[in-house]
Amino acid sequence: MAKIVGFRAIRPVRDKVHLVATRPYYTYKSNVLKAKLEDNPFTFLHIINPEFGKANKTKPNSNERFLHVREQYNRFVEEGILHQDNEETIYIYRQSKGGFSCIGVIAGSSIAEYEAGQIKKHEATFTAREEMFTRYLDIVGFNAEPVLLTYENNKEIAQFIANQAQARPEYEFSTTDKVKHELWCLAKDNVAELIGMFSAIDATYIADGHHRTASSLRLHHLKGKESSNGSSAYFLSFLVQENQIEIIEFNRLVKTLNHLSEEEFLSKLSMVGELIPMNEIRNPSKEHEIVVVLKNKAFSFYPLPQFVDLSHPVNSLDPEILTQLILSPILGIHDLKTSEELVFRPGSESVDSLVEKINSEKYAVGFLLYPLSIQQVKRVADNGLNMPPKSTWVEPKLRSGLTIYPID
Numbered sequence: 001m002a003k004i005v006g007f008r009a010i011r012p013v014r015d016k017v018h019l020v021a022t023r024p025y026y027t028y029k030s031n032v033l034k035a036k037l038e039d040n041p042f043t044f045l046h047i048i049n050p051e052f053g054k055a056n057k058t059k060p061n062s063n064e065r066f067l068h069v070r071e072q073y074n075r076f077v078e079e080g081i082l083h084q085d086n087e088e089t090i091y092i093y094r095q096s097k098g099g100f101s102c103i104g105v106i107a108g109s110s111i112a113e114y115e116a117g118q119i120k121k122h123e124a125t126f127t128a129r130e131e132m133f134t135r136y137l138d139i140v141g142f143n144a145e146p147v148l149l150t151y152e153n154n155k156e157i158a159q160f161i162a163n164q165a166q167a168r169p170e171y172e173f174s175t176t177d178k179v180k181h182e183l184w185c186l187a188k189d190n191v192a193e194l195i196g197m198f199s200a201i202d203a204t205y206i207a208d209g210h211h212r213t214a215s216s217l218r219l220h221h222l223k224g225k226e227s228s229n230g231s232s233a234y235f236l237s238f239l240v241q242e243n244q245i246e247i248i249e250f251n252r253l254v255k256t257l258n259h260l261s262e263e264e265f266l267s268k269l270s271m272v273g274e275l276i277p278m279n280e281i282r283n284p285s286k287e288h289e290i291v292v293v294l295k296n297k298a299f300s301f302y303p304l305p306q307f308v309d310l311s312h313p314v315n316s317l318d319p320e321i322l323t324q325l326i327l328s329p330i331l332g333i334h335d336l337k338t339s340e341e342l343v344f345r346p347g348s349e350s351v352d353s354l355v356e357k358i359n360s361e362k363y364a365v366g367f368l369l370y371p372l373s374i375q376q377v378k379r380v381a382d383n384g385l386n387m388p389p390k391s392t393w394v395e396p397k398l399r400s401g402l403t404i405y406p407i408d
Helices: 014-020 030-039 063-078 111-115 127-140 155-164 188-198 210-223 262-270 318-327 351-359 374-382
Strands: 010-012 082-084 091-097 100-110 147-151 171-174 180-185 204-208 234-241 246-254 273-277 290-294 297-303 342-346 365-368 392-395
Touching (some): 010 014, 063 127, 100 111, 100 155, 111 234, 127 210, 155 188, 204 210, 246 351, 262 273, 262 290, 262 297, 290 318, 290 351, 351 365
Parallel strands (some): 147 234
Antiparallel strands (some): 091 180, 100 234, 147 204, 171 180, 246 365, 246 392
């Protein structure tokens, strides 16, 4: 079962929500982040960047810095920018942009279910990041960025959510990235009904937020048995059906050909796959097609069948095929997480932009990949395995500070 609970969110007052809620700070370029902090006194960025404009700054990720975050958060509450709901509830949230729309449920998800493997993961986490974020949660006392969970399509839940979304939303606003945001607060009776519906869901899957989830587990253990029914027994989550998730690929750019000429490089590729010259550079049109982009030329690369293990959840994935057949043996890139020769670019970046980078000789070669499916991601998680690094960019990306989860 999927155990979810309502909570008393701390959230922006209605007339300031469009000013408070923000993308995570790390998604902004430094000059844009500076401009937002200078021009908008209400942005949640001031809470997570509490020392902006100050001459004396504390060490990043230090307890002292986290205490300043807590102080800024308290100031936003005291000034009435943020307020807490009087009753526990569950929230319906919809995000729309262009032809893409995603609607789901913001609630507390069970730490016990995560620990028992009913909330499934597909990514390894770093202990240092877990420890840092655990300290952060413990000191600041809130979580403002939900973990994105997905679950098998369920007609009953989908119809329930659709019915709730017929009412006028509590929030309705658009942001400068042309995304429309809507949020509804469920009535008490509807909360109980929705919780009952989710109890029929066998398992949920982490689509985005592995470190946040693992850190919430650490925090729960830190607080001990007395917290078994407290707020730390759950973590802030946004639950959406599989058909609401959009998975975008991560392409790879490599700075050198590992001392090979283009002819030598292409010769080695032809030993492990079929190379077809392309007249017009495009994204791959199907699984197992990898588009190889060199200066002023490109090829479709199809790995030879004997080198693809379709029975293996990870080795059958195009990012892993690329690593095992090309990046590691030919280009000498053995650790994708630490290599300085490799750069990852999300599929949202245009092909023209990637080609321009290669033609400018900033990079020697680029590899364009076909996006993975949610079924492939689930298969990895169901087998207790980990995805290759930077395999997926998952939408939607939620705004920080929209519904803040308080931790007692």
